Amino acid sequence: MPVEKHDLVHEMPESKDAIHHLKSSSTHFAKLFDEYHDIEHEVHRYETGAENTSDDHLENLKKQRLHLKDQLSAMIRDYESSAS
Template sequence: MIIDRHSLAKELPEFKEKIHELKMNDRHFARLFDDYHNLDHEVIRIEEGVENTSDDYLESLKKQRLHLKDQLYSILKSAS
């Protein structure tokens, strides 16, 4: 099974430069970005079978990741 990584730069390529800028200059954005990255990493580990968990837990992580992505997107749109 191929695991699809959801890096923010891959998910929102049109904001690649803005993502970098905000990571360096906006602590709130940087924290959300780190949370997103860590959550994505955890989802990948579960999907790869490195960690075992319930399907419900995995789905809740994916929903959290989506919520963070929405927050980050909103900040990126406002900053552009």
């Protein structure tokens, strides 16, 4: 079974323009986006078997990824509601 990617643009394709705008205009968003991307890449490596780790470590990474996604999603929603 293929491992699903969770990068933000694939998770929220309808918000691609907002993500691009926020990455270039908000250093806070860009920092969180980069952190999310780094964690997503690490999780993907573990899930595909490219590297090994403990279940606890992988679970913690997934929780961090979810927390970052929640923050980024809120920022995207705020931007989209103010832009409309």
